[in-house]
Amino acid sequence: MNDDTSRTSLPLVLEAPRGRRKPPRHLADLTPAERKEQLSGMGLPGFRARQVAAHYFARLVDDPAEMTDLPAAQRDDLVAALLPPLMTPVRTLEADRGTTRKTLWRLFDGSLVESVLMRYPGRTTMCVSSQAGCGMACPFCATGQGGLQRNMSTAEIVEQVIAGARSLARGEVPGGEGRVNNIVFMGMGEPLANYGAVVGAVRRLTDPAPDGYGMSARGITVSTVGLVPRMRQLADEGIPVTLALSLHAPDDELRNTLVPINTRFSVAETVDAAHHYFERTGRRVSIEYAMMRDVNDHAWRADLLADVLNEHGRGWVHVNLIPLNEVPGSQFTRSRDADMDEFVRRLEAKGVPTTVRDTRGNEIDAACGQLAALED
Incomplete structure (x- = not known):
């Protein structure tokens, strides 16, 4: 970026203020490999990440109750981990x-x-x-x-x-x-x-x-x-x-x-x-x-x-x-x-x-x- 700041007298803000809380991590923030890694790190089956992604991107589902291919015992944890x-x-x-x-x-x-x-x-x-x-x-x-x-x-x-x-x-x-x-x-x-x-x-x-x-x-x-x-x-x-x-x-x-x-x-x-x-x-x-x-x-x-x-x-x-x-x-x-x-x-x-x-x-x-x- 041009370092000649003398050319401007207006307060241009090119970067967001720092120190703010970051949004929760969501599967859309992550690559497919990162999604699997996140679930595995939480003790959840990594392969479920692709099923959750299919509900989000392909089926356009936002109600966990409709994600019937996810085990009922793990469904809430999977959704909480990837779809905050x-x-x-x-x-x-x-x-x-x-x-x-x-x-x-x-x-x-x-x-x-x-x-x-x-x-x-x-x-x-x-x-x-x-x-x-x-x-x-x-x-x-x-x-x-x-x-x-x-x-x-x-x-x-x-x-x-x-x-x-x-x-x-x-x-x-x-x-x-x-x-x-x-x-x-x-x-x-x-x-x-x-x-x-x-x-x-x-x-x-x-x-x-x-x-x-x-x-x-x-x-x-x-x-x-x-x-x-x-x-x-x-x-x-x-x-x-x-x-x-x-x-x-x-x-x-x-x-x-x-x-x-x-x-x-x-x-x-x-x-x-x-x-x-x-x-x-x-x-x-x-x-x-x-x-x-x-x-x-x-x-x-x-x-x-x-x-x-x-x-x-x-x-x-x-x-x-x-x-x-x-x-x-x-x-x-x-x-x-x-x-x-x-x-x-x-x-x-x-x-x-x-x-x-x-x-x-x-x-x-x-x-x-x-x-x-x-x-x-």
Whole structure:
């Protein structure tokens, strides 16, 4: 990481506060071998670990009474050892006739996080949190205003997905039974600031069932505001997730104010790291750009954004424009439709594929951190 701290005057928090109690160890925190080892160390049969994992990842069971292949005399001990409770739902709000469900969770230490299930025809996407709070201090983001409480564990991240998968399997979401097809790490927190737990969660979610959830890494998107060393590290992990770079401005002067980490890693350095990810993985990078009225939506900035991206050639990137989900009391507001249309036109005129994100759940405070802020 760049040691030139003189370039920033803002208190960026890249690591969670230390000294907090850690979440209980859960089978999703552990590899299959570690699960067996844990049971054996407790005097329990190690081979039972795979049966418990099958209930959790494949059958999506959370009631020990339904785990009838486990011996009744050992069932409670096995469940206590590998499936400790991780989070409790505080509130679930619905929109889009029940196909968008936002859940506020309370973690074991009282921290609040959010996840969102979005069901579309033919697919279901889960938006998950990776930290309680966020230390990146982006002024237009509800989560960023609350600061960072702590990193989430691998299992706490995975549990958000499994909870959504259970609700689909039980027919609680309109459309009948289904499966989570896509996961986006775009909830609360900066995923690459909690690198180990996020990569661990990706591995658990892509491990073949019954050891993991068994989904394709190509269905997972990991976002970042631009932690350049971690972006380069992710390129070497051998897991072909999609990288989403939250750029929000094509010039350092503006991005320094909107995304304070830019004072450590410039637009050029960040875009270079994103292109490196494309070169190593062959996965097209998504550029996330929240459209803010009269702040970053000028036509000339669209031209500049295209020029910055095209310095690395064409075909490696896709721009995803996001109509800002406004935070009450914030100075930042959503761009006018006409300005967004012009932004799209100018990017596409320079050969940059561009879409405007379908916004869901505005009426249920679906922007990350809004529901948690209301609860506080």
